[in-house]
Amino acid sequence: MSEQITPGSEVAAEPNPTTSATTVEAPVSPVRRLLSGSAGRNLGLVLALVLIVVVGAITAPDTFTTTSNMLTILRQASIIGVISVGMTFVIIAGGIDLSVGSVMGLASIAATLAVTQDLAENFHWIVMVVFALATGLAAGLINGIVIAYGNVVAFMATLAMLVAARGLAEILAERRTLTIGSRDFINFFNEDFLGVDILIWIFALVAVGGWVLLNRTTFGRRTVAIGGNREASRLAGINVKRHTVWLYALAGLTAGIAAVMILGRTTAGTSTHGQLYELDAIAAVVVGGTLLVGGRGTITGTVLGVLIFATLTNVFVQNNLSSSVQAVAKGVIIIVAVLLQQRFAKQGGRSSS
Numbered sequence: 289m290s291e292q293i294t295p296g297s298e299v300a301a302e303p304n305p306t307t308s309a310t311t312v313e314a315p316v317s318p319v320r321r322l323l324s325g326s327a328g329r330n331l332g333l334v335l336a337l338v339l340i341v342v343v344g345a346i347t348a349p350d351t352f353t354t355t356s357n358m359l360t361i362l363r364q365a366s367i368i369g370v371i372s373v374g375m376t377f378v379i380i381a382g383g384i385d386l387s388v389g390s391v392m393g394l395a396s397i398a399a400t401l402a403v404t405q406d407l408a409e410n411f412h413w414i415v416m417v418v419f420a421l422a423t424g425l426a427a428g429l430i431n432g433i434v435i436a437y438g439n440v441v442a443f444m445a446t447l448a449m450l451v452a453a454r455g456l457a458e459i460l461a462e463r464r465t466l467t468i469g470s471r472d473f474i475n476f477f478n479e480d481f482l483g484v485d486i487l488i489w490i491f492a493l494v495a496v497g498g499w500v501l502l503n504r505t506t507f508g509r510r511t512v513a514i515g516g517n518r519e520a521s522r523l524a525g526i527n528v529k530r531h532t533v534w535l536y537a538l539a540g541l542t543a544g545i546a547a548v549m550i551l552g553r554t555t556a557g558t559s560t561h562g563q564l565y566e567l568d569a570i571a572a573v574v575v576g577g578t579l580l581v582g583g584r585g586t587i588t589g590t591v592l593g594v595l596i597f598a599t600l601t602n603v604f605v606q607n608n609l610s611s612s613v614q615a616v617a618k619g620v621i622i623i624v625a626v627l628l629q630q631r632f633a634k635q636g637g638r639s640s641s
Contacts, residue, residue: 329577333592340599348606357602359485365598366491367546367553369591372569372576373498374542376590379573380502381535382515382582383435383442387449388543388569391427392562394457395547398423400466400557413473420551421544427453428540432533446536450566457559466557477552487549494545499587511535515582571618572597575625596621 344352399420408415434445502508513521576593578585
């Protein structure tokens with residue numbers, strides 16, 4: 289019995305011992321293949337960033353294009369950028385962390401408590417850095433353990449940490465601002481290296497480290513695999529629960545690094561540090577092309593997402609536009625990014641079917 293195949297129809301041929309069927313796929317052009325991959329998405333982000341820079345140069349030609357203003361944009365992007373690197377790993381694995389802003393505030397308080405500063409005075413100001421990093425790491429470990437072994441939804445677990453960390457920071461600081469007494473600490477984080485602020489260098493080092501970890505290590509490959517299919521990763525031999533703990537520990541560690549950076553910038557620790565930073569980090573990661581459902585994302589895209597928001601904010605400031613207009617513009621950008629994600633996800637699903 290013969291079967292007629294009309295043009296454009298798809299037929300799934302079953303194995304037959306006497307006949308064989310071959311499927312001819314239409315060749316995909318190199319340009320289309322490039323644009324549909326991570327390189328194409330990053331190219332789109334670069335074009336968007338260039339467009340924003342052009343708008344800034346046209347609307348504020350005397351101030352926007354100066355070297356000092358470019359460094360200001362990078363400096364403002366650095367703290368959110370460090371948090372966003374850790375957030376990228378969590379979201380690629382299909383999770384979410386709403387607590388990084390509060391953890392950052394708690395870490396800044398832990399580093400500026402009187403007992404911490406006394407130890408720093410007797411030994412070295414690096415003690416303050418250690419306390420901040422340890423606080424962020426501990427909070428991240430708690431998040432990971434509760435999510436992985438307590439089977440609590442990541443949204444709820446990190447929301448609880450958001451509230452608890454902020455409250456603990458207020459208790460420890462007694463709702464006061466704790467100033468830093470170490471001049472060596474302040475001087476170090478306000479120095480320039482090769483004409484570039486030390487905070488920018490820290491952001492660059494964290495971004496490069498995150499890129500290497502995601503793209504050149506087993507840890508990164510396992511992160512992507514877990515985000516793509518959690519159960520298949522478990523069956524493949526990946527210890528999903530343990531890996532989840534380390535992912536949230538990484539996010540907490542980057543929050544601790546960001547706490548050190550903001551201490552160097554403001555010379556004071558307060559429980560209000562990091563408010564809403566988690567939302568800015570998530571927005572930068574999503575705009576950078578990381579899927580909220582997990583399984584795909586790049587550190588390069590996250591860095592570009594951070595720079596897009598920082599540059600856009602600077603353009604608004606240069607043109608004396610209100611913060612309300614800035615909020616509306618950011619919201620529109622996030623919605624557009626999510627819509628584009630959904631479109632690319634559907635296209636990817638069709639091409640793989």
